[in-house]
Amino acid sequence: MSIAKKGITNKDITKKVGVLAVGLGMVGTLAACGSSSDDAGSGSGDSKTVTLVSHDSWAASKDVIAAFEKSSGYKVKVLEDGDAGQAVNKAVLTKDNPQGDVFFGVDNTLLSRALDNGLFQPYEAKGSDQVRPEYRTDRDKHRVTPVDTGDICVNYDKAYFDQHG
Missing domain, CATH: 3.40.190.10 (Periplasmic binding protein-like II)
Structure with missing residues (x-):
């Protein structure tokens, strides 16, 4: 299951992860x-x-x-x-x-x-x-110049979590 189906978008992840998602x-x-x-x-x-x-x-x-x-x-x-x-x-x-x-x-x-x-x-x-x-x-x-960003992708095994909660 993609995180988009859970109502979480890439934009949400970027906001929540904030600076961590930025490869600065x-x-x-x-x-x-x-x-x-x-x-x-x-x-x-x-x-x-x-x-x-x-x-x-x-x-x-x-x-x-x-x-x-x-x-x-x-x-x-x-x-x-x-x-x-x-x-x-x-x-x-x-x-x-x-x-x-x-x-x-x-x-x-x-x-x-x-x-x-x-x-x-x-x-x-x-x-x-x-x-x-x-x-x-x-x-x-x-004092610093950002040159790029890095996306974070979270993958998980839906079947595992369905079985183990």
Whole structure:
């Protein structure tokens, strides 16, 4: 039996699960990367290289990175830092001497840890005004940018529950 037959819709699930249903990625500039100069790429030590820190299950295609490098003039160095929890914990522990310039892939379960520890500087991404309000977890501070949502599907064995209550 589908949950729709029980009167529960995807919209209901989204509302009830709320932020949990949102696979919130972010592209935020690490607050500690700022220096007294205006050089970009301070985490990498090279003003023409941007070091992007992420968890090891995320991968940008070579074409996407090449297109960014061509359009921006910056080289991208990707630093995979374990699973999402490890990556956030390492970023917190190294925030006074960050390993990267940009962090991608903090989901909603780890977001409060990143925000509470001041990892990100405000940055308002182009098009962020189009993000639905329920997905703006950082409200109007613009320290994180949601990039996608994840649906949750609940499957169950109707016959089992009919037999066992």
